Amino acid sequence: xxxxxxxxxTKVMPVAGRLxxxxxxxxxxxGIILAMPLIIIxxxxxxxxxxxxxxxxxxxxxxxxxxxxxxxxxxxxxxIMGLVATFGVAYRLAESYKLDAxxxxxxxxxxxxxxxxxxxxxxxxxxxxxxxxxxxxxNTGLFTSKGLFVGMVIAILSTEIYRKIxxxxxxxxxPDGVPPAVSRSxxxxxxxxxxxxxAWGLRLLVENIxxxxxxxxxxxxxxxxxxxxxGTSLVGTIIVFILIQMLWCLGLHGANxxxxxxxxxxxxxxxxxxxxxxxxxxxxxxxxxxFNDIVFIGGSGTTLSLVLAMVFFARSQQMxxxxxxxxxxxxxxxxxxVTFGMxxxxxxxxxxxxxxxxxxxxxxxxxxxxxxxxAKPIGVVxxxxxxxILNGYIITGSxxxxxxxxxxxxxxxxxYFPFFKMWDTQKLAEEKGxxxxxxxxxxxxxx
Numbered sequence: 432x433x434x435x436x437x438x439x440x441t442k443v444m445p446v447a448g449r450l451x452x453x454x455x456x457x458x459x460x461x462g463i464i465l466a467m468p469l470i471i472i473x474x475x476x477x478x479x480x481x482x483x484x485x486x487x488x489x490x491x492x493x494x495x496x497x498x499x500x501x502x503x504x505x506x507x508x509x510x511i512m513g514l515v516a517t518f519g520v521a522y523r524l525a526e527s528y529k530l531d532a533x534x535x536x537x538x539x540x541x542x543x544x545x546x547x548x549x550x551x552x553x554x555x556x557x558x559x560x561x562x563x564x565x566x567x568x569x570n571t572g573l574f575t576s577k578g579l580f581v582g583m584v585i586a587i588l589s590t591e592i593y594r595k596i597x598x599x600x601x602x603x604x605x606p607d608g609v610p611p612a613v614s615r616s617x618x619x620x621x622x623x624x625x626x627x628x629x630a631w632g633l634r635l636l637v638e639n640i641x642x643x644x645x646x647x648x649x650x651x652x653x654x655x656x657x658x659x660x661x662g663t664s665l666v667g668t669i670i671v672f673i674l675i676q677m678l679w680c681l682g683l684h685g686a687n688x689x690x691x692x693x694x695x696x697x698x699x700x701x702x703x704x705x706x707x708x709x710x711x712x713x714x715x716x717x718x719x720x721x722f723n724d725i726v727f728i729g730g731s732g733t734t735l736s737l738v739l740a741m742v743f744f745a746r747s748q749q750m751x752x753x754x755x756x757x758x759x760x761x762x763x764x765x766x767x768x769v770t771f772g773m774x775x776x777x778x779x780x781x782x783x784x785x786x787x788x789x790x791x792x793x794x795x796x797x798x799x800x801x802x803x804x805x806a807k808p809i810g811v812v813x814x815x816x817x818x819x820i821l822n823g824y825i826i827t828g829s830x831x832x833x834x835x836x837x838x839x840x841x842x843x844x845x846x847y848f849p850f851f852k853m854w855d856t857q858k859l860a861e862e863k864g865x866x867x868x869x870x871x872x873x874x875x876x877x878x
Contacts, residue, residue: 454527460691462520473508474811513578520586534619539586542630548645576699580650593622663718676786682776705810714807717800721808721826726792728819730766733788736843740851747858763816784850788843805831
């Protein structure tokens with residue numbers, strides 16, 4: 432065991448630590464998280480507009496204007512996800528470089544609009560010829576999760592251009608007496624010009640070479656589609672969850688690191704399901720952002736079952752106390768007290784079920800949804816602290832989701848239990864040994 436721990440500490444942890452600290456991955460993660468509150472707000476109104484009570488759905492059917500108005504907040508949040516993420520990624524990356532983050536974020540948005548294609552709309556007919564009168568406008572569908580990948584690429588590219596030109600000191604400098612806000616805006620002028628010109632050149636290059644038509648199509652074919660295939664198949668999903676758990680075993684926030692790559696894929700599929708649900712059509716995607724919330728009951732590692740084992744079956748005082756401390760946070764999917772208090776990190780005994788329990792939950796969730804036994808996620812994103820069972824019901828819009836989470840808790844309990852008993856027995860022996868040593872010392876002193 433000591434050799435295994437030594438290998439993890441000396442060989443694996445440094446690599447994983449550098450990956451976690453990589454500024455671009457951090458910016459991707461934090462920038463996308465910026466959109467999460469909006470998505471949760473939109474999900475709330477999506478639930479209200481489609482709440483599964485017959486009397487309510489019939490009432491909305493009789494008053495379609497009311498349903499349309501209830502969906503305004505949903506459209507104003509979900510449907511700008513790509514723009515918000517673009518802004519957020521550029522802001523966080525510039526912040527890590529100690530640049531003007533607001534200017535960088537604004538430049539990235541401008542560059543994103545430059546590379547985004549237009550859509551032609553018929554606005555009338557020529558009274559003389561009868562020909563359609565067309566007007567070009569941005570395809571607002573690309574402002575949603577469909578534009579996430581391009582937005583992230585453009586945000587990183589424009590911010591790196593901004594950084595490079597600023598480091599080369601090719602900026603406009605105004606006298607000291609000029610207000611700082613005005614001075615900063617002029618300092619960003621040349622970097623912004625170069626970033627916009629580069630984005631313009633990329634758009635012209637793609638439109639005139641090959642059959643892609645737009646950068647969005649290039650990214651979709653070369654990046655988004657392969658990642659979607661990997662991240663939504665059963666095998667690919669299992670690999671993703673194993674990576675998350677392995678990083679946690681090293682003391683790193685596995686979800687934050689892996690989500691920097693996979694979250695854009697899952698959020699895109701979340702919005703597809705939300706659009707289908709809002710339109711009254713069957714949802715198609717199983718693995719979405721909410722799939723993660725169904726599996727991780729009690730936090731990463733599906734550790735609520737482990738906490739329940741501590742509360743009801745622990746014999747050692749350490750595990751009993753940890754169970755009492757961990758049950759409250761665990762119900763709200765916060766498991767750091769257990770992960771670092773037990774600990775699970777760098778603990779060869781507990782690392783095994785910590786990986787196996789989520790894998791079992793992934794298989795149960797995927798297969799049951801694929802077979803139609805459990806409803807698929809309807810595109811509703813809940814706060815990560817939403818208690819289990821209720822969370823499963825809201826995510827799927829069906830009691831089957833709640834039953835699935837209950838089944839996951841039971842199966843995870845039996846996966847954790849034998850390993851927990853081994854660890855608990857070891858701690859109990861340590862406590863008895865410490866008590867014996869204390870008694871022997873006291874007797875020696877009394878003599």
